[in-house]
Amino acid sequence: MSLVLDGLVKRFGAVTALDGISFEVPKGEVFGFLGANGAGKTTTMRIVLDILRPDSGIATWEGTPTTHVPRETWGYLPEERGLYPRLQVLDQLVFFASLYGIPRDVAATRAREWLARLRIPDYATRRAEELSKGNQQKVQLIAAILHEPAVLLMDEPFVGLDPVNVALLKEAFGEMRERGSTLIFSTHQMEMVEELCEAVALIDRGKLVLAGPIREVKRSTGRRVVRLALDGKTIEAGTPDGGATSIPWLDSIPGVRVSRAGQDYAELEVPRDVDPELVLRTALEHGERVTNFLIADPSIEEIFIERVGRPPASAEEKHLAGSVSAPAAAGSAAPVRAASEPPR
Amino acid sequence: MTAQPAKTGFGRRTLPNITAVARREITARIRTRAYRFTTVFLVLAGTALALAPTIVAFIDRGSTGSRVELVGGEVLPDYDPTVAFQQLLNASAGTPTIPVGGQQPPPKYVVAAAPDLETARKDVVAGTASAALVLARDSNGDLTFQLITKDGVLSRSTQLIRQSATSIAIQDRLSRAGVPPVDQATLFTPPSFELLPPDPNDTGRGPLNPAEDTGGFLTGFGLSIAIFMAIILYGQWIAYSVAEEKSSRVMEIVLAAATPFQLLAGKVIGVGALALLQYVIVSLPMILALAFQNQIASLVLGADAAPAAAAGGSVTSSLSIGIVATFGVMLLLGFAVYASLYAGAASLVSRQEDINQIVAPLTFVSVIGYLVSTYAGTGLIPLDSPVVVALSFVPLFSPYLMLTRLSLGAAAPWEGVVAMVILALTVPLALWIAARLYRSGVLLYGQPPSPRTLWRAIRAG
Structure with a gap:
């Protein structure tokens, strides 16, 4: 049983925000939502959270339409972060939990545990406006998980966190997963996807580009990546139109090209119909001393660029711009500005 | 319509969520300095207002009142004209006049004989006397009066002195005509004079001219102010609370857990409860001050303080249980209607600075209701004019107008009940409109939408 999105269509005036999105998030998995x-x-x-209603299509959780799923099933960390500025941290957390039916004393106990775990136990009695952005974000995360939801939806949870806090957040993810929660998060940090996610969905301009377990997604690209280092030689890429590389024998293997050159090693793209070991054998045949040879799938970042046409990092530029001028920072909520299309 | 059906994911938690939101509103706001400050301020201001007659009397206690000097009193050899004038002036001054001034204690007059015209004139110029009255007799033996004063012809003092002079002159003529003083007293006894409504069966209505019913006017006026203040002040609280959630972006977290209707209802109830609490805190000392005005006055001023409390007494006496109950219901329902609409309007703006602009039309309607009720109360607009009567049933105006009409006895109890029922039915309608606006507005950032977009939002919901 899982979260199933089936043919979701949502229009805001003339803009089609979602154009038949369908994919499945397996229960208990960590799922990357990219775009x-x-x-x-x-x-x-x-739409999953029933804050918006789709024009057509349906989202179901364990077979029940999400509109009819109890609210406490969901935990939500929106892209636009917000807390009550003048309310004490603990009071906010208890309030948010109370909306999900968690008794106040239980909520307070859990909140203190989480604050300690995320290393901000002293901030329980501080007002939110006194906290740094990173710490506010941690409080928001706690607000999203305090009622121990079955599904946690997070919009860019890692943005704005320093490496220490990123590590803490990953730890929290692990714990949530052990408890059986399904974690869905969007991010433009592809290394996080590689590290944490078991499955992904990639959407572009309201359409699904690809979805499935990471392994299958990578295989679906029809090529593999070979990391290669030769003793005493630098592998230089050829011209984009298929020009010769600095290693003549490499050019003799059909379909292989240098996708990334480097001083220590190079990455080669190898078509699915070519055995990657052929690269190693050919190198040895030509008397090369191979110091590094690794067969891998293409990275999610490479797949993203290939399918969307631009790197995911552009997401960050926009996010930063948004945080400077708050009223304009509706993010991907931009289409919601059409007042004729109210949420829910 | 307004609430999510119980079977949806949100519906199960309608009541608990409304309670949770209301609770947050109360706990967050009650701790703010603004709430405590306004409470203390309103308690002080309210008590001061209630005790105004006593306070004014207390401030005036040192002054001897207006001094009128009499020149030529010897033309009335049979009695002391200074005593007669002083009695007449103070007796007239004590009668009720224009109700707006009703809070002031009646001016006191001290009448004294002056040795000569020059001294009296100097005293008037110096301000130690407010007027000098020169008595003489003409060739027919009739009394003549000359008043030397800085006051105008129409001033109250001049009118009172003229009135007293006329009384003295008539008395003098009667004496000269040989009518003994005992008969004069009978002569001046007021006749029996009754005021009856045109319909002999109509006994419940009081006077239709508000100027005649000081207590009723003050009651209607005071209660209208009370409702007006509640709607403007506490309506703004709700508006700010909504805008704060929106501008701090906390809204989206809350909306994942609660519906706009739950949020809205919780806010109206939470802020409403706080408003009510503040109201009780402010009203109690006011009511006590009004009820014990006489006792407080005699404690502060001594035994002769009774007249000072007259205005307060007339208000408390005209505050019937029915009026107080109507006020309570009108306050609650009127607040619920206005507060819902304030919240819906505030959800359309992105910044707190824009609130005043977006709620201005509502505030305007409220001001109109209040002004029309005040004008009708003072008689500037006839209280029984069809417009006033019709508006007293229209939801956004009825809290003001029906209350004024009822407290002046210009509306039958059934009319009050009808207005309250209409207002009660408007509450869910206002919540429904507000929830629709809220849904459209709450995740909407940027410029406030145009009226056309608003209308579409309400229709689309």
Whole structure:
């Protein structure tokens, strides 16, 4: 049983934000939801949470339409972070938990535990406006998980966190997963996807580009990556139109090209119909001393660029711009500005 | 319509969520300095207002009142004209006049004989006397009066002195005509004079001219102010609370857990409860001050303080249980209607600075209701004019107008009940409109939407 999105369509006036999005998130997995800004990630999340209603299509959780699933099933960390500025941290957390039916004393105990775990135990009695952005974000995360939801939806949870806090957040993810929660998060940090996710969905301009377990997604690209280092030689890429590399024998293997050159090693793209070991054998045949040979799938970042046409990092530029001028920072919620299309 | 059906994911938690939101509103706001400050301020201001007659009397206690000097009193050899004038002036001054001034204690007059015209004139110029009255007799033996004063012809003092002079002159003529003083007293006894409504069966209505019913006017006026203040002040609280959630972006977290309707209802109830609490805190000392005005006055001023409390007494006496109950219901329902609409309007703006602009039309309607009720109360607009009567049933105006009409006895109890029922039915409608606006507005950032977009939002919901 899982979260199933089936043919979601959502239009805001003339803009089609979602154009038949369908994919499945297996229960208990960590799921990466990828796409450039404006691709429709936030709209999709809002539909799952029943903050917005789709024009057509349906989202179900364990077979029940999400509109009829009890609210406490969901935990939500929106892209636009917010807390009550003048309310004490503990009071906010207890309030948010109370909306999900968690008794106040239980909520307070859990909140203190989480604050300690995320290393901000002293902030329980501080007002939110006194906290740094990173610490506010941690409080927001706690607000999203305090009622121990079955599904946690997070919009860019790692943005704005320093490496120490990123590590703490990953730890929290691990714990949530051990408890059986399903974690869905959007991010433009592809290394996080590689590290944490078992499955992904990539959407672009409201359409699904690909979805499935990471392994299958990578295989579906029809090529593999070989990391290669030769003793005493630098592998230089050829011209984009298929020009010769600095290693003549490499050019003799059909379909292989240098996708990334480097001083220590190079990455080669190898088509699926070519055995990657052929690269190693050919190198040895030509008397090369191979110091590094690794067969891998293409990275998610490479797949993203290949399918979307631009790197996911552009997402960050937009996010930073948004934080400077708050009123304009509706993020991927931009289409929601059409007042004729109210949420829910 | 307004609430999510119980079977949806949100519906199960309608009541608990409304309670949770209301609770947060109360706990967050009650701790703010603004709430405590306004409470203390309103308690002080309210008590001061209630005790105004006593306070004014207390401030005036040192002054001897207006001094009128009499020149030529010897033309009335049979009695002391200074005593007669002083009695007449103070007796007239004590009668009720224009109700707006009703809070002031009646001016006191001290009448004294002056040795000569020059001294009296100097005293008037110096301000130690407010007027000098020169008595003489003309060739027919009739009394003549000359008043030397800085006051105008229409001033109250001049009118009172003229009135007293006329009384003295008539008395003098009667004496000269040979009518003994005992018969004069009978002569001046007021006749029996009754005021009856045109319909002989109509006994419940009081006077239709508000100027005649000081207590009723003050009651209607005071209660209208009370409702007006509650709607403007506490309506703004709700508006700010909504805008704060929106501008701090906390809204989206809350909306994942609660519906706009739950949020809205919780806010109206939470802020409403706080408003009510503040109201009780402010009203109790006010009511006590009004009820014990006489006792407080005699404690502060001594035994002769009774007249000072007259205005307060007339208000408390006209505060019937029915009026107080109507006020309570009108306050609650009127607040619920206005507060819902304030919240819905505030959800359309992105910044707190824009609130005043977006709620201005509502505030305007409220001001109109209040002004019309005040004008009708003072008689500037006829209280029984069809417009006033019709508006007293229209939801956004009825809290003001029906209350004024009822407290002046210009509306039958059934009319009050009808207005309250209409107002009660408007509460869910206001919540429904507000929830629709809220849904459209709450995740909407940027410029406030145009009226056309608003209308579409309400229709689309």
